[in-house]
């Protein structure tokens with residue numbers, strides 16, 4: 166049996182004296198899209214930071230394709246094929262193209278130009294705006310740029326924090342379609358999402374966190390047509 170694309174096992178994590186994750190375990194199979202959901206402040210973004218290498222857990226392990234990467238720094242994780250999309254940050258005064266090039270140099274494990282071309286092919290709208298300063302992009306286009314930056318790194322596993330945050334539903338719909346297409350190419354995707362509707366529409370499987378650990382895990386198919394169960398899971402109650 167092939168190794169999981171990504172696993173987190175018994176993760177404990179704290180900010181100073183404040184513990185946020187308590188023995189959290191999750192796994193993501195190759196080619197799967199998995200969503201991490203739950204109420205505000207439950208530790209979703211903290212988990213993402215641990216997976217991406219921005220935060221070191223106090224105990225527990227993170228594995229990428231069966232290799233222990235718990236102590237591997239974030240930049241080296243990118244080179245191993247694990248990229249992270251967080252927020253809508255871009256260098257505003259630089260063009261779309263230069264933003265992509267810079268990102269390629271920062272994490273490159275392959276030829277940067279090839280990666281930039283491949284990313285622009287996925288986002289024709291960005292290709293049309295390649296020479297426009299990033300600061301002039303709309304919110305949705307900026308989010309596309311963030312996804313495109315991760316694509317330049319040609320990840321095997323893509324971590325996305327809050328794809329839908331602050332964006333109009335129609336823009337979110339477009340971005341979801343992009344993520345689906347990436348997943349269809351074989352890319353494994355983990356999304357941290359506050360919108361359960363986005364999570365349900367995107368993911369094969371969903372983890373629901375409560376008090377820094379996994380309270381429940383369901384396939385999207387199991388949750389289809391069960392709004393009461395979804396509601397109670399999102400409120401942090403075990404159902």
Ligand SMILES: Nc1ncnc2c1ncn2[C@@H]1O[C@H](COP(=O)(O)OP(=O)(O)OP(=O)(O)O)[C@@H](O)[C@H]1O
Pocket residue numbers: 180183185203204205206207208209210211212359
């Ligand atoms: N840098 C930090 N220093 C101290 N505490 C932090 C830090 N970042 C997050 N926390 C705390 O850790 C807890 C979990 O935060 P986290 O951002 O992981 O939650 P979340 O589930 O992603 O929440 P949300 O859905 O509101 O974004 C919260 O109580 C938060 O205040």
